[in-house]
Amino acid sequence: MKPAVAAQRRGVSEDPMKKRSFSMTGLTRRDFLGAGSASLALLSLPGSAMRASDSRPATVEISNADPPLFLARDGRPSAALVVPPDPGVLSRMAEGAINTSLKRQTGATLESLRASRGFPHSPDRNLLVLGTPHNNPVVARCVEEQNIPLGLVGPEGYAIRTWRGPQAGCTMLVAANSEKGVYHGAAHVSDFLLASTAGSALIPAVSEESQPAIKLRGTYNLACWNLAPRYSRADWEKIIDSMAEDRMNFIYFWLAGLFRSKTFPESFIYPETPLTNDDIHALIKHAHDRGIEFYLGSGAFAWFGEDQIGMYHPDARELVDPHLCRTLPASRRIVGEYLTELYDTFAEADGMYLEMGCEGDYHCMGPLCQKPLDTFGSKQIGESEISFLREFSESLWKKNQKLKFVCPIGYPESHKWDVHYYQAIRERMTDPRYFWMEARQNWRLQNAKGTLKDLGYLSKNILHWDQYYTMPLLDMRDQARRVAEAGIAGYVVAFEPGFATASVYGDRVPFPVDLIPYRLTRFAYREFTWNPQMSWSDFKARVHKKFFAPPMSDDLVDIMITLRDLMREGPLARRASADNFRQEDVRPFAEILRPRLAAMEAEVAAERGKGSGTNWEGITLVETCIRDLRAAYHIT
Structure with missing residues (x-):
């Protein structure tokens, strides 16, 4: 999915949230959409969804008829996974991607139900269905009934759909032609679509196909x-x-x-x-x-x-x-x-x-x-x-x-x-x-x-x-x-x-x-x-969604990128072993690092508390990098 470019092409200039007939109390736009200010482009006006080509962004659609899929409420699971009856390594990794992200954000994990041909046709609970038509009979049925064009996503891409069943439950389908495509789709859901606040987590209704631009x-x-x-x-x-x-x-x-x-x-x-x-x-x-x-x-x-x-x-x-x-x-x-x-x-x-x-x-x-x-x-x-x-x-x-x-x-x-x-x-x-x-x-x-x-x-x-x-x-x-x-x-x-x-x-x-x-x-x-056509602002928004809590400052992304540059540009980066340098060789660069690392530490400390008690990966990455740069360049 390449949301921002799609929105720009469609001329979305006003806040599409104002056109929705539902609201999510307690969820900010970033909470709901999952990728900072640039994520407004995840929404589109009601109508048929555009399908992704090899390099063109897909459009994600949220309609009034298809509400978001709740995975957890108040720290308790409110959905289940429907997985292949005989999952391979990548299918298990797809399950793990969803549950790891959900547990980090809410403390909950989803039960995994093994699919069968007799699986309830009209579920009365929320379901997240993962698989291919060949390894999951529920996926095969859904692909046929929903007329999902898996031929457009190639061997490694995926299709995602969300719909409300005739009973009370909602279904999200992550389907692909291979287990690897399923894993890619599940990672996309967990990295960029899953939104949470106060122990609850949801995924917006989407209709999307995506595949890699580079084979x-x-x-x-x-x-x-x-x-x-x-x-x-x-x-x-x-x-x-x-x-x-x-x-x-x-x-x-x-x-x-x-x-x-x-x-x-x-x-x-x-x-x-x-x-x-x-x-x-x-x-x-x-x-x-x-x-x-x-x-x-x-x-x-x-x-x-x-x-x-x-x-x-x-x-x-x-x-x-x-x-x-x-x-x-x-x-x-x-x-x-x-x-x-x-x-x-x-x-x-x-x-x-x-x-x-x-x-x-x-x-x-x-x-x-x-x-x-x-x-x-x-x-x-x-x-x-x-x-x-x-x-x-x-x-x-x-x-x-x-x-x-x-x-x-x-x-x-x-x-x-x-x-x-x-x-x-x-x-x-x-x-x-x-x-x-x-x-x-x-x-x-x-x-x-x-x-x-x-x-x-x-x-x-x-x-x-x-x-x-x-x-x-x-x-x-x-x-x-x-x-x-x-x-x-x-x-x-x-x-x-x-x-x-x-x-x-x-x-x-x-x-x-x-x-x-x-x-x-x-x-x-x-x-x-x-997606090589991704804009720099979209990339930074994805970094934020992947590594930081929604309320945290966008400045943390710039800090993360700056630390990577400091790592690769310093004198210790020029050889395979840091032991090849004596302390006096790195002292000038250490003095350049000293005030910058101190300023970054102060900003990270101010942002850490916004993570609702969850240990967000980005904060740990930044703190570890600062610590290791200090140690390597002998900065006390």
């Missing part, structure tokens, strides 16, 4: 570097949980160097890792249960572990280069054997993410690979990389026809002038199981004649990559908007806590994904990839 959303996940190899299976499960919460649908999980190869034991270079092969199997299942595709990440001819293979196999290197050659038959055979063993060990994975070593000094500089192919600057190394990927992928497709392959492209140090390389991607790598991650902020690359063309010219399966944890939030929105407007496949962001975190938490194991700055970074990514 592929996920992380390039480095499990290597510094402290990251020490993460346990439980640590990574928590991180994957956060990715599911962020509506991500894939993870490129780097395993080279961590993989315990039997064929090339020298490639296992992180003996400190607690991860076993059984743990990796469990992580793949953990991701799959949450609707996240799992890709096995590795170098191909370079990077962790494979460099060590090259040291033991001089026949796979050109004499003038320390790295594995892309052209020598011995090198191609060795890399193929290593990657095949990696796949065979974890054959339930959805694909492989392969870095060909194009970055930095890792591209082969030997005469075989640097042989010119044309007058434009194309080299044999590009042709060798493409042909290896083609041969290797075809060998694995004989084992698994659904396996997908992702390769990063765009590195100027290796392929800036290589028109043959990019033309080969366009003409010879057209299989829809190939994906390309543009990794160097290129929005245009060359064609066969050296003319720069938009990324979509090469392939529709291109994804843009960013180190989003380093970016101002508004820049992230603009990048997501550009991805959507370019019509490319997705937006990849880096999670690489062993390499950099843009925070003071680089020396923590695991890196805290539930604290500022990353908690806010994650939330922004979720919102902007779902």
Whole structure:
């Protein structure tokens, strides 16, 4: 749902609450609508609801005939959940999203009723129905009777409807084509529609469909570097949980160097890792249960572990280069054997993410690979990389026809002038199981004649990559908007806590994904990839609704965003470990922080009491961030 833009398009300029025939005593507009002043746009005049497209905001309708659905009154539940008879992980997460939010705001939780074909057709109680037509017979009946067009919401979107039954009860339906869509819809209800005051909670009557504007959303996940190899299976499960919460649908999980190869034991270079092969199997299942595709990440001819293979196999290197050659038959055979063993060990994975070593000094500089192919600057190394990927992928497709392959492209140090390389991607790598991650902020690359063309010219399966944890939030929105407007496949962001975190938490194991700055970074990514057209004011309103009590000041959102900026801009954010800096290195920045943190503390203290005794997440996040900044920069 993208309320403010919808209201602007419809020309809503006066207070629509004045047009309602009902009133909610004790509920402010923010209480009722759930997102600060910008949430007035959640209301529309009676009439048919607009349906959401991939990127256009949906309109939420409240009609006189359909009153709000009360979930709790005076701290007691006044509704029940109707859930699938055999719920999967995501269905249980959807239940949890509703009940966790309701309990935080009112102290109440809803009973979960397992749906059946004989479920009462005309309930006399308030019901919140969750599921798909395939896993919940009540949803199937409601979708048919209410003529809900689930075909418009895609595999991950959702539809929400509210209506009054012929008896006294009201029903809200959250329906989708997949359990993941149901979870997304339930999170939307709990984050933005649920409103509460004095122990009572309600959801306004709505009619809405929504789906993500950007199809592929996920992380390039480095499990290597510094402290990251020490993460346990439980640590990574928590991180994957956060990715599911962020509506991500894939993870490129780097395993080279961590993989315990039997064929090339020298490639296992992180003996400190607690991860076993059984743990990796469990992580793949953990991701799959949450609707996240799992890709096995590795170098191909370079990077962790494979460099060590090259040291033991001089026949796979050109004499003038320390790295594995892309052209020598011995090198191609060795890399193929290593990657095949990696796949065979974890054959339930959805694909492989392969870095060909194009970055930095890792591209082969030997005469075989640097042989010119044309007058434009194309080299044999590009042709060798493409042909290896083609041969290797075809060998694995004989084992698994659904396996997908992702390769990063765009590195100027290796392929800036290589028109043959990019033309080969366009003409010879057209299989829809190939994906390309543009990794160097290129929005245009060359064609066969050296003319720069938009990324979509090469392939529709291109994804843009960013180190989003380093970016101002508004820049992230603009990048997501550009991805959507370019019509490319997705937006990849880096999670690489062993390499950099843009925070003071680089020396923590695991890196805290539930604290500022990353908690806010994650939330922004979720919102902007779902709706890149969201205005900045709408985003801030959503931050307020998600993290703070309705009566609390909007200034708390600005404090939260400022703290994230202070985290990522400080000297301790420049390296993975805060221990790399001595006290005198950070003293000037500490003096900048001192008065600002004190002023923020005073404002937070004044607002804390407005939370009606509930421990709101935003207050805890802000207080923890201030405390940790003080400790890291030695501010007493």
